[in-house]
Amino acid sequence: MEIQSEKQASASTESDMIIAQDDISRPDITALLEAHFTALFVSIKANIRLLDVSALRHPSITIFTARNPASEELMGCTALKQISPIRGELKSMRTAAGHQRKGVAGALIRHILSVAKLRAYQEVILETGALEEFAPARALYARYGFVTCDGFEGYDNTPSEAKSVFMIYYIK
Secondary structure: OOOOOHHHHOEEEEOOEEEEEOOOOOHHHHHHHHHHHHHHHHHOOOOOOOOOOOHHHOOOEEEEEEEOOOOOOEEEEEEEEEEEOOEEEEEEEEEOOOOOOOOHHHHHHHHHHHHHHHOOOOEEEEEEEOOHHHHHHHHHHHHOOOEEEOOOOOOOOOHHHOOEEEEEEEOO
């Protein structure tokens, strides 16, 4: 699919899902994000920095969801934060229970990268965990062209940041 404008990029169709800009106040999105935060803070005790639901409402952040086209069931969500006119940050990627390993996360990443290109970003950055529990996420991002990089946007590479991995995708 060739996307010619950001308006067109606000919704794309994979064979079994629709990806579109969405409203974070929808209860299913809020519930999925709350589950995401709980898993990261309670189960894994990660040291990565998250934006809570209220922070994700900031005008610099665009929420995208993947939904079942027939039932509108939420399959996953993510956010793209504008850091500068040339840089975006992928935030809060989460696949809903029952939809893991079905291509949802990959579809959301492809969509975010398409939108970033339309916005004329030169790069998209992200932070994820360094713990073993995050190995599948790091591998997923690497499959889509993200490479590790130094800390960014207020992060540094001190020992307190040792539980974070920073990655960057260069827009071509």
